Amino acid sequence: MSPATGVKTFKIDGHDFSAAPKETILDVARQNRIFVPRMCELEGLSTVGACRLCLVEVKGASKLLPACVTRVEEGMEVTTTSDRLENYRRMIVELLFSERNHICSVCVSNGHCELQSMAQKLGITHIHFPYRYPKEEIDASHDRFIIDHNRCIMCTRCVRVCDEIEGAHTWDVMGRGIGSHVVTDLNEAWGSSETCTSCGKCVHVCPTGALFEKGRSVAEMEKRRNFLPYLTMMREDHK
Numbered sequence: 001m002s003p004a005t006g007v008k009t010f011k012i013d014g015h016d017f018s019a020a021p022k023e024t025i026l027d028v029a030r031q032n033r034i035f036v037p038r039m040c041e042l043e044g045l046s047t048v049g050a051c052r053l054c055l056v057e058v059k060g061a062s063k064l065l066p067a068c069v070t071r072v073e074e075g076m077e078v079t080t081t082s083d084r085l086e087n088y089r090r091m092i093v094e095l096l097f098s099e100r101n102h103i104c105s106v107c108v109s110n111g112h113c114e115l116q117s118m119a120q121k122l123g124i125t126h127i128h129f130p131y132r133y134p135k136e137e138i139d140a141s142h143d144r145f146i147i148d149h150n151r152c153i154m155c156t157r158c159v160r161v162c163d164e165i166e167g168a169h170t171w172d173v174m175g176r177g178i179g180s181h182v183v184t185d186l187n188e189a190w191g192s193s194e195t196c197t198s199c200g201k202c203v204h205v206c207p208t209g210a211l212f213e214k215g216r217s218v219a220e221m222e223k224r225r226n227f228l229p230y231l232t233m234m235r236e237d238h239k
Contacts, residue, residue, distance in 0.1 A: 008074045009075070010074065010076035010077065010078065011078065012080060013079060019072035024067060024069060024070055024071050025056060025072060025078055026047075026054055029080065036056065036067050037054060037089055037118055037122065039053055039115065039118065039153060039155050039207055040053075040068075040155040040156060044165075045157060045161060045164060045205070046164060047068045048156060050154065052066055052092055053093070053118070054068050056079060056080050056085065057078070057082060058078055059078075059079075064084075064085070064088065090123070093118055093124055094124060094128055097115070098129040100132075100151065101134070101150040102208075108209065109209030113209055115153060115207060132178075137149055139190050139191075141190050141191030142193075142198075143214075144198055144200070145190070145198075145213055147211050148209075150210075153208055154182070156182070157207065158182060158206060159182060161202055161205045162202050166197060166199055168195045168196065168197050168199075170184050170196045200213070
């Protein structure tokens with residue numbers, strides 16, 4: 001580490017890189033266009049390490065580490081691609097598919113879904129786990145938007161953008177483990193929420209089309225996510 005600047009030097013896949021003291025492995029990978037899969041992480045929102053798709057190998061570590069929340073250390077040696085990592089990542093995506101009712105061939109988000117795109121990138125052609133086929137609800141009580149829990153992957157992007165960017169905290173998580181769901185207020189119908197500002201930020205960050213706008217298919221919706229880093233920067237400047 002440079003004593004003057006605090007810059008840390010380390011390796012990713014055998015190549016030398018440098019990082020600021022608070023930067024994570026994923027920060028550096030993104031800056032250098034190194035592909036590390038992730039579903040819950042989105043630039044401009046806080047990181048929670050929920051999906052575990054960004055797992056990487058770090059030399060000397062006894063377990064795989066999530067790149068989104070692991071800060072760079074001096075001399076660290078990171079591996080982003082290996083047979084072990086590929087197997088873990090494919091398993092995670094397959095579990096996401098089997099947990100809810102993600103049937104791409106009959107889904108209106110077909111061709112416009114980050115989960116589907118991730119499966120294609122990882123070479124997944126079929127699911128090895130049995131589908132659970134849970135009876136999930138669709139809440140269309142809001143004047144403008146709908147939430148289809150069948151497509152939700154619990155990335156919590158909607159929860160974080162509503163709290164951190166909009167400041168409303170309409171969304172939250174109820175339950176534990178496989179039984180958890182995103183809910184509005186105290187598990188009330190979205191249309192009856194007194195905190196929702198109808199800004200649509202939650203809809204724009206949803207990766208699968210679980211949140212969408214009435215009267216428009218997911219294919220017709222333009223996802224505007226580039227506002228997040230700017231709004232986050234402005235929020236930090238005003239603290």
